[in-house]
Amino acid sequence: MLRRSDTPAQTVRVFDRGALLGAGFSSEALTRGVRAGTILRPRSGAYLPPETHPDIVAAVRVGGRLACVSELARLGVFVRENSTLHVHITRGSSRLRDLPRHVRRHWRPLRRAPHPADATVDVFDALIQAIGCQAPRDAVATVDSALHLRYLREDDLDELFRFVDTKRRSLRRLVDGRSESGTETLVRLMLRALGAHVELQVVITGVGRVDLVVDGWLVVECDSKAHHSDWELQRRDRRRDQALAALGYCVYRPIAEDILFRPELVIAALRGLLRGGRRQYSA
Structure with missing residues (x-):
């Protein structure tokens, strides 16, 4: 059975088939694990622990990372209810699958580069994306929530808003992390x-x-x-x-x-x- 790697809290990483074989798994053991449900294989050559959030599994299946409001919702940060799955895709990715209609792609380069095996974008990048994807008031509520839950520090706010679209930068003055919901x-x-x-x-x-x-x-x-x-x-x-x-x-x-x-x-x-x-x- 796969276990989470020793990474920061809430981080989920994709296990590469070659790395697993090098770590001592056999092809037969991987196949048995997938059939038994003790290992998830969202796409060929990519494996995840069995308790992985379904949205992460779906993002990895299409060759991307869970992003924007989808990743923030997974972490418990306030976002509007949204049935769309937000996924960050690296431009030119050879692994890109045909995306279902309910998937929204994010292409812009990430400001905080994730580990190559990370299945999600950094919270900082998810917030940049979410500020652009939501109505202004909802975006402020999302940033407030991230501050309150300590996924974002007050001294990161100025940097965060430097990377959002110009028309959204004025929202910075409305943010107040004392809001509890x-x-x-x-x-x-x-x-x-x-x-x-x-x-x-x-x-x-x-x-x-x-x-x-x-x-x-x-x-x-x-x-x-x-x-x-x-x-x-x-x-x-x-x-x-x-x-x-x-x-x-x-x-x-x-x-x-x-x-x-x-x-x-x-x-x-x-x-x-x-x-x-x-x-x-x-x-």
């Missing part, structure tokens, strides 16, 4: 577009940390599906809302589904709350 970033950007002042990850005495405090009085908490499927979590959050109300805060909890797929509803709600709050505070 992609939906939180998206709501923050909505509020910014509405002219609101937003503070992130604010600790409120007697309540704890909240996602966003808007104009000093509106608390916005960005809930995921998990917060709606577990009654204990709902009860905890309602008690937090009650404590916030006692302190004079108004609380709004848009759900992830609306933030992602019905943003106009969330924007309308935010606009209404801000309009009412500004009238009250200016009275």
